[in-house]
Amino acid sequence: GAVVSQHPSRVICKSGTSVKIECRSLDFQATTMFWYRQFPKKSLMLMATSNEGSKATYEQGVEKDKFLINHASLTLSTLTVTSAHPEDSSFYICSASPGRETFFGQGTRLTVV
């Protein structure tokens, strides 16, 4: 079946630095990918919709200048957390849908120290 690969699975960074998370569709083309954030003991909250070749669509309350999304090709979307702060520490997950099914990356655990 279709696979979505997310990298890295874990990352620790210092406050003030930027971190890039990659999401790849391995065997299908994805014109649209989604980025979610999961808070401890909470559900997954949609952050933004990544659109290939155009600007991402952000959900209300998500800072687009802080969470930069680039969907440069049909198989790759990146999420960059800029000027990271400890409150950005979270579990980030991407998804893509080749058709009726939705596939998720394995997630990235970001810890900002």
Next chain:
Amino acid sequence: AQSVAQPEDQVNVAEGNPLTVKCTYSVSGNPYLFWYVQYPNRGLQFLLKYITGDNLVKGSYGFEAEFNKSQTSFHLKKPSALVSDSALYFCAVRPRGAGGYQKVTFGIGTKLQVIP
């Protein structure tokens, strides 16, 4: 707007007993419905989906779910729980639409604890 409700934060069940994790949804039209499982510090794993057809859907690891259109529910079930089933379970809904342009909405998740 679409929404998913999982009314129970946690479900406890004895090993070997049947389990049910509840889910109701609100969305226009006939949506796609999903169940995912998440183990600690891991991504989501697909369990099963309802697209069309038989209301009883069978999925991975012996799980099944019943789609009830009149009650807008999609409860997850398993006849005999295993300790290894202990995890966080998410119900999700996605509107029908072309390609992958429709976003998925998740329930808040239900923690399943299977007691040995």
